[in-house]
Amino acid sequence: MNIWIAIGVTAVGCYVVKLTGLLVPAGVLERPLVRRLAALLPVALLAALTAQQTFADGRLLVVDAKAAGLAAAAVALLLRAPFLLVVGAAVVVTAGVRAMTG
DSSP: OOHHHHHHHHHHHHHHHHHHHHHHHHHTTSSSSHHHHHHHHHHHHHHHHHHHHHHHEEEOOOOSSSHHHHHHHHHHHHHHOOOOHHHOOOOOOOOOOHHOOO
């Protein structure tokens, strides 16, 4: 039964967040600070999620094959490679490091 309570609370929370966003006056959304934050916040959240998924294992900090794959993707991005090539480089390097280290 606890899972249904969690689902209900999550559904109500999502509705309240969406409703709050719709009730914000248009003048507030057009301010320069709000526009800058709206542009930069998704990038910061994605970077934090990437770092957490790459370097965290529970409560431990680890550097393993995922870090090598991330480094390969960063190099591919610096070389202005297409997105699919960036993802492919990360996958190949991660798989190669995992195959070599066991």
